Amino acid sequence: MTKLFIVRHAQATGNQDKRFQGSTDNDISAYGRLQLAALSERCHRLPLDRIYTSPLRRAVETAKAVGAGRRLAILERQELREIDCGVWEGMTWDTIRCERAAEFETWVSKPHEFQAPGGEAMRSVFSRMNHILGEILEDNPGGCIAIVSHGCAIRNLMCRIHGLPFEQLSQTPWMEHAAITAVEDSAAGLSIVFENDIQHLQKIKSYLA
Template sequence: MSDTRTRLYIVRHGETEWNKTLRYQGHRDIPLSEEGRVQAAQIAKRLSGEKLHAAYASDLSRALETAEAISEYHGLDVARVPELKETNFGLWEGLTYGEIDRQFHSVMKEWYKNPRDTQIPGGESLGEVADRCQAGIDRILSENPGKNVLVVAHGGIIRIIVATVLGMSLNDYWKIKQDNVSLNIVEFFEPERAILCLLNDTAHLGMTNHG
């Protein structure tokens, strides 16, 4: 059997100020912090020796900037994929967990129990996010058969991808940890057959950046 796998190097964006203060970002276009830019340089150096054929990212600046730092080593333009935006948290965006719990206690309780079907006020259910995420990943795979592809997205989106590959319930996706600029590798042999090769690897954050 010939090797027709498409290998996705899936990276979470670097840190933002809202990550530091534990605020829900969602569709808010919050840029990388200074630390986030250092992190982006570290993951870029980590991946500089890989042979990447294409680069894609969510169209939010924190993901785009991270992707551009990586793709610069490979002479690639970053294609924007709006379907890979983070969950639209609606009225929760800009708030901390505690603030959301006080203002939307009953909805938040239901969302943590059944995020797949629970509609966030003014936002999305996780099922809706998963549908658009799958459409974006399907397009990337169809455009890059047998290639190595960079995909930079968000914690929630990456958890959905990993949960789907592993056959997990989306309601358990919070059990998958995703740190800023973590590296995940998934090999797709066909849309219905994929292997998780690496999860939440941040070894590169120990590297000193001289660039």
């Protein structure tokens, strides 16, 4: 049996500023660094063999936190990057809602049809995330692997893991920043052990409150 721990990167500056960052290579925010500390403590107990990550800085920094204190290989894979949203990149969500209302409605209600002008088609994200999942499973039979990626990319991956057709992407929930989902791959196929787990972040929220 192969075990996968899928991790969304910690909060980045684009998230903090409520901007669409997509392929924009932003840093982790100050709050995100608190999340990384909590995530590192949680993941220290996981018997990981290897970590795969998107090459964007916010994901790489999260991957380093996942593997902190251990000599684990961290492998960057382009397939794990976030969607490139063309003209949406760097725009605030309020601006997108007001000035690109039709595109935003597709993003919300029919994400499988979404493609921002000058950007990547959602179907491309689904295709490459499925490809890298198959590659990781093939290369690590019986292993314990962490995968660090982004909100939209992980949503596409989880659509596949839930066994939903791509056209039902809108029914797949989003993962929160620094959340963990555990998946097992056995002879019976893929099964979710737990999803979007943020129990390790509760101390941070209580402290800030």
